[in-house]
Amino acid sequence: MNILQVNLLLLFIYSLLLKFKKKNLKKLFLFLMTTQLILINGLRSMWIGTDTNRYFRYFNEVRSFEKISSLFDYNMEIGYTLYQKAIGLITTDFNVFLLITAALIYIPVAFFVYNYSKNFFLSYLLFITFEFFAFTLSGIRQSLAISIGLFAFHFAVQKKPKFFLFAVLLAISFHTSAVVLLMFYPLINVKLNTKHLIFLTLTYTAFFIFRYRIGALLTIFYYDDRSTSMIQQYDVSSGIGGVSLLLILLVILSLIFQNVLNNNDRVLRASFNIMIIALFFQTLSAFSYLFTRLNMYFLILIIIFVPNIFQPISTQKIRYNQKQLSFLKIVLKLILIIYFVYYYQGILEIDIDNLLPYKFYWQ
Template sequence: MGVVMLLHIGIIVLFFLLGTFINDSKLKNGNKIYLFITFFVLYIMSAFRSINIGNDTRDYFLMYENFGRTDNILSMPSDIEVGYRVLNKFLYSLNPSPVLLTSITSLFVLGSIFFFIYKNSEIPWLSVMLFINLRTFYFTLSGIRQSIALAIILISYKYLKQGNFWKFVSLVILASTFHTSSLLFLIIYPMSRMRVKQKIIALYFGVSVVFFFILERILPLILNFIPKYQSYLSSSYFESVKLASILNFLVSFSILLFGFFVLKYVKSKRKVNNELGILSVNSNLLLHIMLLSTAFNFIAINGSIIKRAGLYFSVFAIIYIPNLIKKIKDKNIKILIIYLILVLSLAYNLVILIYRPEWQRVYPYELFWDVF
C-alpha cells in the first residue's frame, strides 16, 4: 500500500474523527463547520486534479478546447448536450485553461451535494463519509456532464418533496441539457404519490425482472430515438454480467434490506402492525427512490449502460441511511450500526481502490501542476 493510499485513508479517518468530535461535543453550528471543512478539502482535490485523474477527464479537457474555439456552438455537429457545450464556450471565453472548467464545475457539483446533505441529512458527517466510501465522490472526478446533471437533480428534490410538479420537471429538463439520462428521474414523481406497500414492492420486483430479461431486445429500439448513445451497444457499456454492475446491485440491495431491517426494528419498539406504516411522507419518498435504485442496478447487470440511470437514485443513499439510523432510539444500537456501516463501506471503497483502480482512476492522486 503506497504513501498516496495511506494519505487517502488518513483523510477519511480525519473526516471520521472530526465528525464524531463535533457530534459528541454538541458544538454550536457544528454541522456547518464540519461540512465547510470537508467540502473545502474535497473541493481542492476535485478542482485542481490533473488530467490523469478520472477516466474521462482527458476527453473533457479536449472538449473544453474544442467547444471554446468553435464560433457557433449551437449548430456544431456534436453528440454532447447543448447545456454542456454552452457552459464550455462561456468558461473558455473567460480563460482557456481547463482548470477553470474543473474549478467551476467542482464548485457547483460539490456545493450542491453538500447543501443537499445539510438540508436533508439527520447525520451530516455520516452522509459525507458515505459520499466518499460509496464512491460517488470519485464519479464526480470523472463524469463531469453527468455530475452536473446529478447536482441539479438533487436541487430538484426540494420541489419533489413539496409536490411542486412544474419546478421539479423544469429542473429535471435543465439537468437533461447536460446529460439526457437524467430524464429518467421523472419516473419518481408519479411513483412517489403512492404509499409503499407490499404490492408496490412486488411491482418493482416484477418490472425489474422483466426488463432484465428483455433488455437486449428493447434497448436497440429505444436507442433509435436517442441515436447518440447507439455506440454504447458495441462498447464495454453493454457487456453483460460485469463485476462493477454486480457490485452496484449488491450495494443497492443491501441498503434496501438494511432499510427494511431498521423499519421492522422501529416498528417492534413502537408496536405498529405494519412496519411500512411508520413511514413519513419524506421516508416514503426515499424508500421509492431506493427501490428504483435497486431496480435500475439490477437491470444494469445485463447492460451496464443502465447503471448511469441508477446513479440518480443511488446517490440518495447518503441521506437515506443516516435518516433511518436516526429513527433508532437505543443509543448503543445506533452507535453499533453506525460503526458497522462505516467499516463495511470503507472496506468496499478500499478493496476497489486497491484491486480495481482502473474503474475510476483516481489513485495515485495528482494535482494539475504535478504533470507539468
C-alpha cells in the same frame, strides 16, 4: 497513504465537530468537506480520471468557437456546451474550469445533506465510499446532472412541479440520461403499501426475464451511434452483487425499524420509494453497466436514506428499552462504517477510474 485515503481520514476527524450538536459547527463541517472535495477535484492533473483528458479537449474546442451556431451544432448536450462556453469566456485555464465545476457539483450535495440528512458524517461517508466522489473525477457531465437532480428531489418533496420540471430539463441539457429523473415526482408523492410492493416484485421479475432486450434498447438510447460496441462491452458485467444485497438489507431494516410504509416522515418515505427503484436498477447492473450509470440518479439518495433509517430508530414497530436501543444503534453504525470503509478500499485497489497515483496539475 494516498490522497483519497487522506480524504476519508479527514472526514473522520471533521466528524468530531458534529459531537457538539451545534448548528454553526455543522455548517463548519459541511464547509470543510465541500472545500476539501473541491480542491482535490479542481487541482488534479488532467490525467487523473478516465475521461478528464477528453473533457480537456472538449473545453478547448468549445471555448474556441466564434459562431453561436457552432455551439448548437456541436455533438454534445446543449446545456453542457453552453456551460463550457460561458466558463471559456472567463478563463482558458482548464483547472479553473474544474474548480468551478467541482463547486457546482459538491455545493448541491452539501445543501442536500444539510436539509435532509440526520447524520452528516454517514452521508459523506457514503458519498465517498460508494464511488460517488470517485465518479465526479471522471464523469463530469453526468455528475453535474446528478447534482441538479438533487434539486429536482428537493422540489418534488416541496410539491413544486414547475421548479421540479425546470430542474429535470436543466439536468437533461447536461446529460440526456437524466430523463430518468422524471420518475422522481410520482415516486416521491406516492405512498406505497404492501400491495404496491407485491406488484413491484412481479414487475421486477418481468424485467429480469427480459433484461437483455431491455438493456439493448436502453443502451441504444443512452449511447446512440456507439450502441453496438457499448452493448458488447458492457453485457454481463459483474462484481456489484454486494450493493444489491446491501440495498435489500436497508429496505428490510427500514421496514422493521422505521415502519416506513406507515411512517409520516415524507422524506424517509420518498427516499424509500427511490431506493426500491435503485434496487431494481442495481439488480440489472449485473447484466449491463448501463444500468449502473442510470442508477446513480437514484442511488445517490442512499446518502440520506441510511442516516434516516438508523438515527433515530423508530419504536413504532419494535419496542426496546433505552439501553437496548442505544446498543443496537451503536452496533449497526459500526457494522455499516466497517463495511463502507472495506468496500472503499477494494474500489481503490481496482482503481477503475484511473485516480491513483493522484497528481496535482503542477506535478
